[in-house]
Amino acid sequence: MKRKAYYARKIKRAAHILFYRRHRRPGVKGWELRRRLGSDYPKVLKILDNHLETLDLQIKTVFEEEKPAGEPTLEQLDKARFYVTIRGGITPKETKMMGWRIDDIAGLATAISYIISKKGKAPREEVEDLLRNKLPGWRVDINMDRYIRSGYLAEDENKQLYLDWRTRAEIDQKALVDLLLGTES
């Protein structure tokens, strides 16, 4: 009973930390969670994740480098960033409520999948050319800046585009490419 109450308290605290944004970027680093919840925070997060499943939400772990093949070490978890995201897919109607037009989403899908296919780096000019195929010319630049501002894409001084933190947190990149390749055009 005592143990149950202990975890119930920790789960509540974990939910508060994860849901409320406290930094410029959403998400919490593993070491922050360890400091607030104790060294057994991975277990607390696992229980919270089970609770969130009923609400179609999940705790997403984004590792600093590539996702480890086996069980992540405590050090890897400490450096990782944790987010609460939607577990399943969302409907086009819901995206409208989030302020995204169908054009914006198609543009984002195009940019991200093209950059993935180019090993995570592509010249902005090439991506813009591809977007012009889908969007009116005057919207291309605006949309591209929006994707960069929101953290989906990053641009360096040589006008090369990369996938940024939000893409890594929100998009199942492998699923996206598989869906695109598997669909009948």
Added chain:
Amino acid sequence: MSSKRQRKKLGGEHLQRVIDLCKSVEERGLDPFTVDVDDIITVVRKYFPEWELPRELCLDAEAIHHLASVIKLQSEWVKHRSTSFYTDPFLLEEKIRKLSKEKLARLFLEAWHPIIELEQISPHSLAEALKYWQSLLPISERWLKTGYLEMETGATTREELIKLKIVAEKAFSEELEVFWKELKQKVDGEGKIQYWDFVGADTYPETIRRAYMTSFLVTYGYATLEVHQLEEEIFIKPFEKPKSMLGKKQMISIPVSISFEEWMRWKEAQG
């Protein structure tokens, strides 16, 4: 001796070309396998015994450094090809081009799991808001009605409008043309005049006005400035016909100080 110098020169050029090639691969995301690493290593090794000066050795080190970056890119490329993420870019590009916007968006939504977060006001922001609210004047004081004077409507004359500076005496373009003609008359045999000799006037406000008009003469292609950096002299050269500079050449701005002190110095020099 001279052949050694020549070999060094040739080697330096070779290394510079290697650096440029590697840089272009790194910066422009070109295929890293276009660089033949073995070939470059042979070149670097061939010239290495020639280098003696720190500058030459630095160039050699820079070439090796950029070559190492290209090898790293090649290794990443092989690694990527062997992962499940590898997709033929041409195939994917074709798919993207052929799919409709709606279908692309629908597919994306299946792989998109947006972050859920709540934004809340922090105690610090709350304290700031309270401070602002307390220092805010009551609305009755902020929206004080502005008093106004009622006057009867009536007719005005052009002279009155000129006096009030609502209407200019001459149209600006007309004034500019007159000013251009004056410049053409004042230039010497070389077709130019010292800047201060042209803009300088009896009063400081008139000098400012002439400098202002001169800037438009230059911008609109009625004249050009000739700057002699070493002598610190500026000349104005009028054109016979106005030239449109826009779009033909990159325009540059030349700041010219027309301070009161400068004007006084010019006046004194005039005697």
